[in-house]
Amino acid sequence: MIEEKEQKKAKRFAIETIGCRLNQYESEKMATQLTVLGLDRVDYNQEADLYLINTCTVTGRADASCRNSIFRATKRENGAVVVVVGCYVDSEPEKITQLNGVNLVVGNSGKDNIAKILNNKFPFLFKNKPVLAESQFVFDFYQHSRAWVKISDGCNQNCAYCIIPHVRGKLINRPASEIVDEINLLSKNGYHEVVLTGVHIGQYSWDGIKSIAELVPYILDNSNVSRLRLSSIEPQEVNPDLIEIIKKGGHRICRHLHIPLQSGSDRVLRKMHRPYSSKNYLDNLHLIKDKIDGIVVGADIIVGFPGESDSDFEESVRVAKSGLIDYLHVFSYSDRPGTESSKMPDKVSPKIIKERSKTLREISDITYKKALAKEVTQTVYAVAESKANQNKKQYWGITDNYLKILLPENLGGGREILKINVIAAKDKYLIGSI
Incomplete structure (x- = not known):
């Protein structure tokens, strides 16, 4: 009787997500497939029959986080299946395949079919056969009170330091009607905030919808979602039309934009293949702040790009102190395999990178504190x-x-x-x- 009960008991799975909001969405999409097929989800630190690690490879630190998560799963020695998926797999598949205890690696292209892939490889995990699981919309975000919806994947920009076009491919946008249908399902399930995410959301277009500035009102007109938030968007794509849409959106569009800067030095921006100058960037932020009361703007800055001089770094400090950026995400430069910058000379020493990063984080603490102070009594x-x-x-x-x-x-x-x-x-x- 005990053996019979054990056989009927649903298998348990856990997912660890490293990296961006897009990865978070894709983890939930995979979880939806597995849940539909009868598996029960548990926390990553609990005992499970299947561990999925959804990886990131945007920096060397991200790679290290992925390896740590893989090790945590493989060291359990409980006979669980360990599957590694995502960007790190596409970047270095052979290295991950050779890690002790890893049973299967799956690249980004396999995420939408993860149920079929796992059922074919490990049929003992499943009660049901996958039929329509791979076409399911995401309806729940495990232990999250906000939801993310993927509107696109891939990127055509090819910045000198970035491995994302290699591991995710060219830009592919998702049908607008499909985006709305998924948002309506999430709204029906009690989610009041939905974040639009993708690698390069500012390049969105589909049929008659030609831009992100047209997609946002289309979603608001055709859904009951309480409010939308935009994830990271490139500086050159925050145009007057989008700013006006956010301004008119009232409580239904979040007063928040995360606009990557990467460097305040025009010389470094050109080496990075970033299509704007620091003046363009600041002019745009002036317009945003003038038009939208209470908006908070965040930025990414990469510290230690090859050849970054003291004067280049001081330009980044100047922009960070402009009073137009409310917080910073500071990244230490690390070579990514196959990228143009990995082959560039004049690498900056780790010691200098650490010192410069500390300076920018201190500036970020000050600017964020000022943003907080403005909200008192509001x-x-x-x-x-x-x-x-x-x-x-x-x-x-x-x-x-x-x-x-x-x-x-x-x-x-x-x-x-x-x-x-x-x-x-x-x-x-x-x-x-x-």
Whole structure:
């Protein structure tokens, strides 16, 4: 009887996601397929019959995080199947295949068919045969109160340092009607904020919809979603039309843009093949800040690109201190296999990269603190994200303009948008009241 019950018991799977919001979406898409086929999902630190590691390879640090996650799964020695998928696989498949305990590697092109691939390779995991699982929309984001929807994949920009076009291929946009259908399903399942994600969302076009500035109102007109957020978008694609759409969107479009800078030096930007100057970038930010009250703007900066001089770095510092950028994501440059910059001379020493990164992070702390201070006495609209205090039942939330807020006690834990009064600002977060 015990053996019979064990055979009927559903197999358990866990997914670890490293990297971007696009990866997060694709993990949930794979989870949807596996759930439809009768598998139960558990946390990655729990015992499971199948571990999926959805990898990233955008930096050397991302590679290291992937290897660590793989090791955590393989060291369990519980007979579980370990499958590694995604960008790191497409970058270095042989290296990952040779890792002890890895049973299968699957590139990005196999993610949409993961159920069929796993059923063919490991049929003992499944109760049901995959039929339509690969065409399922994502309807749930495990332990998340906000949802992401993929609108495109791939990139045609070919920046000198970037491996993404190699591991994800050319730009492919998703049909607008399909995007809306998935958003409506998520909205029906209680998600009030949806983030539009992709590698290069500013290049979106499909049939009569010619740009991201046309896609956003199309979604709002054809869905019940409470609010949309745009993920990272390139500087040259934040144009007056998009700015006007965000301004007119009111509470249904988040007052937040993450616009990668990568360097404040025009010389370095040209070497990177970035199609704008620092002046173009700052002029655009001036327009955004003038047009949209309360908008928060974030930026990426790469520190230590080959040949980056002291004066080049000072240009990045100048832009970071412009008062137009509210926070920074600072990345230490690392060679990516096969990229143009990996073959460039004049590599910057790790010591200098570390010092420069510290300088920019200190600037980011100051600018973010100023952004927080502006919100005191304001009313904000936030979604709860994670527990802040187990004993007091407090949650951290995220405002529409992407500021961290400590929610009042006994408020949060769901997916709804909460109306909160800001009563104070600390160094790294707001304090809310009702």
